[in-house]
Amino acid sequence: MAETDPALEAFRAEARAWLEESFPPSLAGRAAALMGGESIAAAETDAIEWARRLGARGWGTPTWPAEYGGGGLSQLAAQVLNQELDRIGAFNPLIRTTGMGITMVGPTLLEYGSEEQKQRHIPKICRGEVFWALGYSEPNAGSDLASLQTRAEDRGDHWVVNGQKTWTSGADIADWCGVLVRTDPDAPKRDGISFLMIDMHQPGIETRPIRLIGGASPFCETFFNDARTPKDELLGPLNGGWTVGKRLLQHERQSQTGATSGMGGGRRRSIRDVAKEYVGVDAEGRLADADLRARLTDHLMSARAHALTIARVTAEARGNHQVGAAASILKNAASTVAQQRAELLIELLGHQGLGWDGEGYADHELEAVRGWLTGKAMSIYGGSFEIQNNIIAKNILGLPETTQRG
Amino acid sequence: MAALSEEQTLLKEQAKAWARDEAPVAKFREMRDSGNERGFDKGTWAAIGEMGWAGIVIPEAYGGVDLGFLTMGVVLEELGRQLTASPLLASGLVGASALVLGGDEAQKQAWLPRIAEGSAVVTLAVDEGPRHAPLRTGLAAEKTAGGFRLRGRKGHVLEGVAADAFVVAARTGGAPGDASGISLFLVEGDARGLGRQRLATADSRGYANLRFEGVELPRAALLGVEDEGGRLLDAILDRGRAGLGAEMLGVAAQSFDMTLDYLKNRVQFGSVIGGFQALGHRAAGLFTEMEMARSCVEAALQALDAGSEDAAPLCSLSKAKAGDFLHHMSNELIQMHGGIGMTDEFDAGLYLKRARALEATFGNQAFHRDRYATLLGI
Numbered sequence: 001m002a003e004t005d006p007a008l009e010a011f012r013a014e015a016r017a018w019l020e021e022s023f024p025p026s027l028a029g030r031a032a033a034l035m036g037g038e039s040i041a042a043a044e045t046d047a048i049e050w051a052r053r054l055g056a057r058g059w060g061t062p063t064w065p066a067e068y069g070g071g072g073l074s075q076l077a078a079q080v081l082n083q084e085l086d087r088i089g090a091f092n093p094l095i096r097t098t099g100m101g102i103t104m105v106g107p108t109l110l111e112y113g114s115e116e117q118k119q120r121h122i123p124k125i126c127r128g129e130v131f132w133a134l135g136y137s138e139p140n141a142g143s144d145l146a147s148l149q150t151r152a153e154d155r156g157d158h159w160v161v162n163g164q165k166t167w168t169s170g171a172d173i174a175d176w177c178g179v180l181v182r183t184d185p186d187a188p189k190r191d192g193i194s195f196l197m198i199d200m201h202q203p204g205i206e207t208r209p210i211r212l213i214g215g216a217s218p219f220c221e222t223f224f225n226d227a228r229t230p231k232d233e234l235l236g237p238l239n240g241g242w243t244v245g246k247r248l249l250q251h252e253r254q255s256q257t258g259a260t261s262g263m264g265g266g267r268r269r270s271i272r273d274v275a276k277e278y279v280g281v282d283a284e285g286r287l288a289d290a291d292l293r294a295r296l297t298d299h300l301m302s303a304r305a306h307a308l309t310i311a312r313v314t315a316e317a318r319g320n321h322q323v324g325a326a327a328s329i330l331k332n333a334a335s336t337v338a339q340q341r342a343e344l345l346i347e348l349l350g351h352q353g354l355g356w357d358g359e360g361y362a363d364h365e366l367e368a369v370r371g372w373l374t375g376k377a378m379s380i381y382g383g384s385f386e387i388q389n390n391i392i393a394k395n396i397l398g399l400p401e402t403t404q405r406g
Numbered sequence: 407m408a409a410l411s412e413e414q415t416l417l418k419e420q421a422k423a424w425a426r427d428e429a430p431v432a433k434f435r436e437m438r439d440s441g442n443e444r445g446f447d448k449g450t451w452a453a454i455g456e457m458g459w460a461g462i463v464i465p466e467a468y469g470g471v472d473l474g475f476l477t478m479g480v481v482l483e484e485l486g487r488q489l490t491a492s493p494l495l496a497s498g499l500v501g502a503s504a505l506v507l508g509g510d511e512a513q514k515q516a517w518l519p520r521i522a523e524g525s526a527v528v529t530l531a532v533d534e535g536p537r538h539a540p541l542r543t544g545l546a547a548e549k550t551a552g553g554f555r556l557r558g559r560k561g562h563v564l565e566g567v568a569a570d571a572f573v574v575a576a577r578t579g580g581a582p583g584d585a586s587g588i589s590l591f592l593v594e595g596d597a598r599g600l601g602r603q604r605l606a607t608a609d610s611r612g613y614a615n616l617r618f619e620g621v622e623l624p625r626a627a628l629l630g631v632e633d634e635g636g637r638l639l640d641a642i643l644d645r646g647r648a649g650l651g652a653e654m655l656g657v658a659a660q661s662f663d664m665t666l667d668y669l670k671n672r673v674q675f676g677s678v679i680g681g682f683q684a685l686g687h688r689a690a691g692l693f694t695e696m697e698m699a700r701s702c703v704e705a706a707l708q709a710l711d712a713g714s715e716d717a718a719p720l721c722s723l724s725k726a727k728a729g730d731f732l733h734h735m736s737n738e739l740i741q742m743h744g745g746i747g748m749t750d751e752f753d754a755g756l757y758l759k760r761a762r763a764l765e766a767t768f769g770n771q772a773f774h775r776d777r778y779a780t781l782l783g784i
Contacts, residue, residue, distance in 0.1 A: 272782065272783075275784060276784070286779070287779075287784050293784060294772075294775060294776075294779075296779075297775045297776075297778055297779040297782075297784065300778070300784075301726060301775065301778060302698070304702070305698040305701055305702050305723070306698065308704075308705045309697055309698050309700075309701040311705075312700070312701045312704065312705075315409050329693070329694045329697050332694055333694060333698060389690035390683075392690035392693055392694065393683075393686035393687065394686075396690075397666055397686075397690065398670070399669060399670065399681065399686045399689065400677070400678060400680060
């Protein structure tokens with residue numbers, strides 16, 4: 001942070017000028033309200049127009065190659081862009097409106113896809129025209145993902161897929177889905193898996209939303225009954241899907257480290273203000289409840305430590321954005337800190353932190369309750385807290401593998 | 407935030423190798439068993455002086471090398487790994503900072519070059535009761551015709567046995583608990599009326615209790631501004647706390663490495679115990695804590711180097727997070743080693759004892775959580 005790079009500062013001016021004329025001021029600071037669901041509210045023409053402009057410029061996917069419709073920016077320039085987005089309360093809606101397209105599918109496609117596959121799929125993600133889901137987990141394959149049973153049969157020019165996936169985020173509104181399927185039932189379980197890309201708009205696919213403890217959720221059960229996909233929608237090598245799929249999960253972890261910005265996240269109500277308002281302060285301005293004050297402080301310190309670690313990991317990678325083992329550490333820290341915050345928040349709210357909906361509760365109080373419940377998933381999805389610890393123990397610390405049996 | 411510079415990386419390697427080869431835990435143990443009352447080995451301290459480490463935060467004009475706090479932290483961390491006992495933190499960081507921040511030209515000239523070469527040990531005498539509480543300073547500094555007269559006591563003064571001079575927090579106004587009315591004085595170790603009592607602590611380093619029985623000081627002994635030493639004291643302490651964060655991180659990192667090594671080699675039930683998830687997950691959790699603590703430690707040192715306004719909360723963050731991790735890690739060091747960890751012959755006990763001593767110095771985790779909250783206004 002010490003020295004400023006003239007090229008970067010020139011880019012900052014360019015980004016600022018473009019945002020000035022392209023970002024509708026009516027949307028400033030409204031990321032949470034507009035992007036709570038999976039798609040932007042239809043009535044928000046400004047939001048739709050903003051998504052279109054950002055996509056056309058390639059800045060919804062700032063570091064992706066320009067030849068496929070990305071922004072072609074360096075990691076450092078992309079950080080500058082995020083800072084400029086945050087500065088005016090702007091946000092990147094494409095991160096949501098493409099489903100898993102930007103955070104996971106795209107980076108994996110760029111790494112493993114053939115030239116044709118990239119040409120076919122990447123530009124649509126960049127322009128925000130396609131929503132991607134992912135079919136990984138199955139009812140009997142959760143943490144032990146490699147035991148998945150959904151199978152794909154080779155029918156010459158296409159694959160036929162049968163089986164059931166679960167926790168398929170946004171499957172009910174998805175256009176495409178990346179699915180891990182078994183293509184060799186006789187091979188050891190990690191060696192018979194392939195990664196297929198499947199068009200969701202076909203009769204062989206049925207989806208059923210799953211209601212979670214926080215109310216509605218983006219998750220679905222997805223049923224494949226003789227669903228079809230062309231042969232050239234195989235991503236990566238045949239029976240090499242475990243490697244491709246694992247790589248994608250690394251991108252998922254990266255997106256769950258808390259390091260992603262440009263989401264307008266900085267503008268939420270501070271937990272300190274909530275604490276003072278609901279708990280009150282003593283004559284010296286200290287939070288009136290000493291026990292809560294100590295625990296709130298401990299949380300704020302952990303949150304700061306997590307933020308400093310993201311900054312350090314980024315600096316140590318010298319701006320070279322890479323998916324590393326550090327993602328497991330950061331993901332566990334991120335879920336711990338977020339869940340700690342959510343618990344503290346409803347505790348601070350007292351009785352007002354018990355509402356479900358309707359009269360008697362402010363919007364932010366209801367959001368706190370729903371967020372608290374929904375957030376329990378953070379330490380489960382994307383490889384649970386315990387799975388991350390397995391990864392840290394094995395890949396970073398070099399301890400013996402404990403989950404390879406079978 | 408930045409990764410270490412090339413120079414810092416080189417120094418880290420140099421300090422690591424030197425501590426491992428020349429000042430390892432075995433040497434600390436030897437010092438403990440020899441009944442050395444000073445609390446550190448003279449040859450070790452002389453070598454540190456020769457390498458210039460005692461002058462890392464001292465400007466070149468006063469004989470230092472002026473490489474900053476992150477650099478000092480890098481060295482302290484490596485020495486912490488081997489439990490190397492020396493006055494580097496007490497004198498080279500805290501004593502030196504007191505003079506750099508509060509000293510007048512004559513005081514700087516008189517002491518900084520000697521601190522830098524390691525020929526003088528200058529340490530801070532702040533606490534009087536059993537807990538760190540700088541605002542509770544009660545040691546009385548009464549005005550006299552020529553200067554001041556000090557009466558009172560100081561407890562658990564770091565390197566208090568070997569110190570050639572003390573930076574003493576005293577009260578020239580107000581009452582214990584007041585932020586104003588604190589002044590700092592530079593008191594030579596052989597001053598009349600100053601008594602010191604060596605303390606035998608579990609950690610075997612050189613702590614002493616001091617008694618001031620009418621110690622007469624000239625006006626020139628005042629360090630900084632009369633009655634307004636509270637802020638200066640806080641700034642000096644923060645430098646010490648940031649250094650302690652680094653040293654604690656080193657002690658904890660070594661404890662982690664020792665434990666991980668044991669997990670990979672100890673065989674029970676027919677396999678290495680690190681393959682048991684109950685232990686592997688604890689190791690993963692400790693590693694995660696260590697990474698978070700490291701970020702806080704480096705951020706505090708960098709904030710001091712940058713003169714950032716954020717330095718005070720970051721120093722408390724560093725002391726608290728490194729302290730929490732060290733506390734947890736030192737207990738796990740014993741527990742995961744089982745019976746062998748309980749023996750005096752094995753080093754785990756030495757790490758545990760050092761851990762608690764460092765945690766308590768210049769404010770434990772509870773102190774720094776409270777301070778962090780106050781600085782944040784909650």
